[in-house]
Amino acid sequence: MRNTARWAATLGLTATAVCGPLTGTALAAHGTGPSALYAPSALVLTMGRGDDAALATPERAVTLTCAPTSSGTHPSADRACAELRGIGGDFDALAARSDVLCNKLYRPVVVTVEGVWQGKRVSYERVFSNECVKDSYGYGGVFTF
């Protein structure tokens, strides 16, 4: 047991020594230091009931960061980032999937995206006729939160 513990401690120290500097680099590249290696990307997405973001109370709000790795409170950050990269950050390019059937009930939801995508400011708003329609856009990524 004692040997195992000593071995585990050594492994832990080695891991710290190896990964420590890497973590430091990753943080510097995150856009937090003055020497960021790439343009920042950080977004807030909100969802509210209604057809106007100025009037709708934001019911849900999530953050999404796509560099250096996918992170944030977005429930499927990986997929959302992949989707955003695929469309070059152009939210209007997200199209509805043809395999999803939604009813025609009009209960509008409004989605907003604010922040920065690859160094450019984003201020986007889009209204969907109901939540099913919203979720049918893209492949369960960006707007599914």
Added chain:
Amino acid sequence: MRNTARWAATLGLTATAVCGPLTGTALAAHGTGPSALYAPSALVLTMGRGDDAALATPERAVTLTCAPTSSGTHPSADRACAELRGIGGDFDALAARSDVLCNKLYRPVVVTVEGVWQGKRVSYERVFSNECVKDSYGYGGVFTF
């Protein structure tokens, strides 16, 4: 060794069993599910050179979430959230510390905050005459990124 491994595996499974449901609850409360327990808070803060956010390229951009726990790419999320709670989300209430000396060089930086604070939309912009002045506001929290 074999016994230790078995013991470790058991401990791991127990931890999963105990922590799994807790994680699930935390996620649901995060504002990602339809049954969020509190108003969402999710912000993106940016910093750029110049005196107008519309013209300044965002040099840094970080995310900040304050509920259920402090998170995001903000380098001091804990302190920033504590500060924001202290001023009730009113960014204008952040005052400069008197113990910081800055030169009078005019190299303006502009900070923006977009997103949602406790269920209310935030769209804030503030110009500081230089970066030292920016960092002198608050206690190394919100604007120090």
